Amino acid sequence: RDADSINDAVEFVLQNFIEMNKLWVRMQHQGPVREKDKRGKERNELRDLVGKNLHVLSQIEGVDLEMYKENVLPRISEQVVNCKDDLAQFYLMDCIIQVFPDEYHLQTLETLLSAFPQLQPSVDIKTVLSQLMDRLSNYAATSPEVLPEFLQVEAFAKFSNAIGKVIEAQVDMPVVGAVTLYVSLLTFTLRVHPDRLDYVDQVLGACVKKLSGKEKLEDSRATKQIVALLSAPLEKYSNIVTALELSNYPRVMDYLDNATTKVMALVIIQSIMKNTTCISTSDKIEALFDLIKGLIKDMDGAQDDELDEEDFKEEQNSVARLIHMLHNDDHDEMLKILCTVQKHILQGGPKRLPFTVPSLVFSALKLVRRLQGQDGDVTGEEVPATPKKIFQILHQTIEALQCIPCPELSLRLYLQCAEAANDCDLEPVAYEFFTQAFILYEEEIADSKAQITALHLIIGTLQRMNIFGVENRDTLTHKTTGYSAKLLKKPDQCRAVYACSHLFWTDDQDGIMDGERVLLCLKRALRIANAAQQMANVSKGSSGSVILFIEILNKYLYFFEKGIPQITNTVIQDLIELIRTEKQNDSSASDPSAEAFFASTLRYIEFQKQKGGSIGEKYEQIKAS
Template sequence: MPLSTNDKKAILQSCINNITHQSNMMKNDLNENKLLPALKHCSNFLNELRTNSLTPKQYYEIYMLVFDSLEILSSYLLSTYKSKQKAPSRKSNTSNTNSNGFLADLYEIVQYSGNIIPRLYMMIVIGTTYMSIEGAPTKDLMKDMIEMCHGVQHPIRGLFLRYYLSQRTKNLLPFGNQLDFQETVDFLISNFIEMNKLWVRLQHQGHSSERELRYRERKELKILVGSNLVRLSQVIDDYNNGKDENYSAVEYYKEKIFPTITEQIIQCRDHLAQTYLIDVLIQVFPDDFHFATLDMLLNQVFVNLHPLLKRSELVQTLIDRFIAYEKFASDMADLSVSENKDDDEKKEKEQDSRLNKINVDELFKAFWQFYINLNESDPELPSEEHSVILQSFISLLLTFDSENYTNLDVIYKFAEESLSKEHDEEQQEMWSQLLFEPINHFKSIKSILKLENFYEFYNKLGNKNFQKEISLALIDKVLSLAIENGEVLTTTEEIDGVFKYFTVLIKESPSKLDTAKSLGITKTIKINNGEKLITPEYLETLEKVSKVVQLIEVEDDPLKNISNLMYVRKNYLNKNYENIIFTYPTLINKILFKLKIIGYVNLKQKSKDVQTQIISQFKNLSVIIDELYQHHQEHSSDLILRIYLNVASVADQLKLQSIAYELFTQCFVVYEENLVLTSNQYKNYSQINPHDSLGGSSLAYESILAIANALRNTKNLSKDNYEELITKVTLYGSRLLKKQDQARAVLSCANLWSSGGATDEESSEVIYSDDKRLLECLQKSLRVADGTLDPYLGVKLFLEILNHSLIFNVYGNPYVDEKFIGQLVDLIKTNIDNLSDEDELLNQSDAFYKRILDYIESSKT
């Protein structure tokens, strides 16, 4: 019956107590130079290592207590030896032989210990102490101890015994000549092989139901086995310090060490042992060793390992080691150059030596041949294995030769051919991971153009969500590189190379997100006045697409730049009309900016050919805006109106009178068809104070105000065109439904009749002004204000009209004279007197009125 945890704790404590007690007694005997009694106590506490009842962790705990106690014994023996050397004639209490004979005799004596565990531990501690003195038969002792350790075949006891042997002999192994070195290597390899056998055997101890427990225990003991390989690596690398010209550590490893170790790893046929030991092999031996044995490691070792072992993890570990090597070599080269900044020749030598040492094509060839062999031997290799292995290959290539995409194309060609529509979603996701690795390594936007098979593989992914994830990663990389390097897209080839990956983002329809709320997605954004719900991520994605549009730039050729922008609109942006409302404004602004540059230059150069091209591009731009209008007039007319006004203003600045007139006319079309009686005309009105003349304005009023302001700033319209446009906008203002909107709209339009807008083309002087029509606008505004049912609002409107009238008076309008001002002041005074004195709104209006009166008086003075 298995022992409980409490039982094991009790046994552990009993072992600790006995070891501590016997160890103290041994120390006391040693202090009194009673060696034989001390060895008896030593044998007693070593007996505790014979237990079968402890876990590996518990056994390690008592092992460390024993180790410390044996170190005390070793120190005593060594000091006794040294004292005998200083006084050779003095007799010892325990031996009549010379100093060397003293240790040799002890080594023989302890072999008569009754139990094998105490016997072997004492043999090792005495034997290794003996090995540390000059003239000792080191190699004989090594052979004897390694052979005697065969006597312990219990897995845990044998492992710790051999581990102790390894620890004690660590700095005592011979290195004097090639023969000594070979025997040292044989000793370490022999110990490793036996320890590995014991470690594997532990898995098969006990009942089959305890296999999982044994597996966990073995994982706790793995470092004991691996320590042999660590020491072996140090020995091979340190031997002779390069004094033996015929010795090459790399060649010795390749011919002697590697075959022996890997044969043992393969033959053990144990999943845990193979996984761990291959990892140790990769980590502890230098990179040059692995480059020399790469083909054998991949095609003779990896392919012959346990069927359940994941080769991808081993390949990834090996490649990660190579990548770390390359980065270290690169950093060292850069450091060397920085310390010798003027030594260009040294820099070249550092780079050349690194690249010559590792031929990238040969490196990839070895890994690729392994992958082919693996596919042949295991046709059912999981998609996860394919993905991890190929991702490691991609990382390797991008690290060692980031500008060469030939080998990368080999990978993507194979992946494209291997990927099947029959793969389920999980398998496709695994394969899709191959596309992320190069994106992270790109140093230039144009790098993706060099990968011929990258897009074919991307395009074969059946799941659009996977394509979308890759496209988002790519668009983020493009934008980050633009910030870091200032890179832009200058040709249609570059536009195609990038935008073909964004088609999946552009084509995604916001209408498909209408069900977001029903799916439990609470974080949404309302658009179109709350009629549609979309996610912030969706808007962010299209914002990124718009930012990439901004990267289309040909600095020295604005016309070519415009052509490229037209190209991206025709081939990509208009693939989903629902989305053009998010991308077209950016496109239009970019084109308009380039047209301004061309137009301003041509105003001085006056080239007819360039002027013709400018006119043509304005017409093309008008088509784009019209396309936006046709598909989004219902909910985005106010935005489209502002776009038309912006383009019309630029056309006017460039003295394109007919185009500017047509664009302003189109603004009225947009207004008439969509803004006069839109359902959202009084947006948020319910939240506005009805007495506030500056709040609750309708969308129609805001549109009239925008058109009027744009017309007021024009400089190059003909008199007739200007008069026609301002008459129309004033008329529209006078037809607004709300009285306060009417009053303020007509008041604002009054400015259009006063010295603005049209100019004489020859003299550039303002030639349009109609003071009488201005007065009519003021009068119309006054009549509307007087007709409001809210007396408080009426007073406020009167004050606004008075304010404007004072301005017109200052600028010399003959109709807005002192008489007109005085009559208006009296009208306001009468209305204020009729209102309640206690109303806060009245107090505000009254204060404003008094300030105006103060201004009038000061002006007279």
């Protein structure tokens, strides 16, 4: 008897729903055409009454899953499909999703989804279908125990199939609508089946299929949805390596315009930085650089001139930071990684290379340091990682930078490589890098300030080199001292020449100790300082160069303490007297900094005398006060 009364109640409500819906739909077509808008408003006011029937059905106590599956849902969906009214179909499908329980939807998914492709083309199916997927994914998230049921009923396959049929049926559906459906399906997949990468890739593949045949997306809303689609796996897995396993991921990216490709590339790099992801194989790096190609090279002749200079720098600095994140403890794999990076960044063009090449160079030099002492002849294509092999790659890379041209940066990098080759006992390689640096200095660096900086870098690097034999070292020091004496301004010449004195006396084991040549350098610096002083005296009003004499005095003191026999206390005393004489003869206003420097130098001599010891004894004969 109870079962009968439940059936009667359900039958009554269903009949009431069907009749009310028919009446509600007919209202649209009654009366004059001019009052169509008015009738539309009246229908909107009445729709809640129609939906109330479905709400009542869901509240009847005896309506269990079985009855819903066998009787209620088939009859409701039949009525929805047959009414052929877009307003009614949208509203009623939404009502069904909202009023009946999630577990009912899960168990009747096939029946529910079969209605969607039969709806009118003008119905906003994507919104209703997205709501259904969102609702079920929330159900899975809040009740993890039901996840096996999702697999059992093949929820993913059914949604995927339904979306395909809807897109097929609605030929005029805009791209943004289709992509929105795939975003919802991907969100559903990531929440319900996070471990099924094949499902994720399938969604991306379906999206590619929908986009195929189209050029770059012009619709900004569709672009926004594609970015949402591509960002979802990054957010879920917090690991770009997982996304790199999705074969369709880069294929979806290909449909973005150049600006959005760059935005997406930055999102990917930021994800790597945030999660400190280590990408450790050349294959994965190949895939990664394919994804971020918008930042690495010009896309389809696109110009970066429109881009703000600061934004461009930030983009390229991101790529440079990324290069340092690529690492593998296996030397041979790390070499493959460096070759992959080199291949990609050398396509970057003149504006990008100054940012990316230094990162690659220093990353390669880190590997060289790890390989010190493990060298052999490079033969054949598949060679193990050796310093010599890496230096060949570095030579090619810096050469590309020279073509821009970017001589000052190239020179710095050549010197860094020369120093690393020195530590690896590779004299010919170190000499070659120095030769390249000298060629750049001679042929490309014309600005006098840049020459000074470059020359001091050359002197400093050469001073630290201990690998060169007599002949090679003489050639390099001769060149360097020659460049020093040819600088444009006398004070710059003087400072470079006295800096060269350090090339002839080094403290390390097996160091060079050539006192004669140290003294020659210092005397030459004095002659240049003297010439500068005379020029200053001729040019009235220009300050003298007493400070140069004081600087040279300090160099004399340095080598005096090192015990160079050619530098005696008499030589130093004579120089102190010379400075005092020059100060008296200098007609221009005294230089406070020079006065302070000289006073401080004399105080140092007195301090060493008072301190005693072997150094103090050396200073005894010098009268500083």
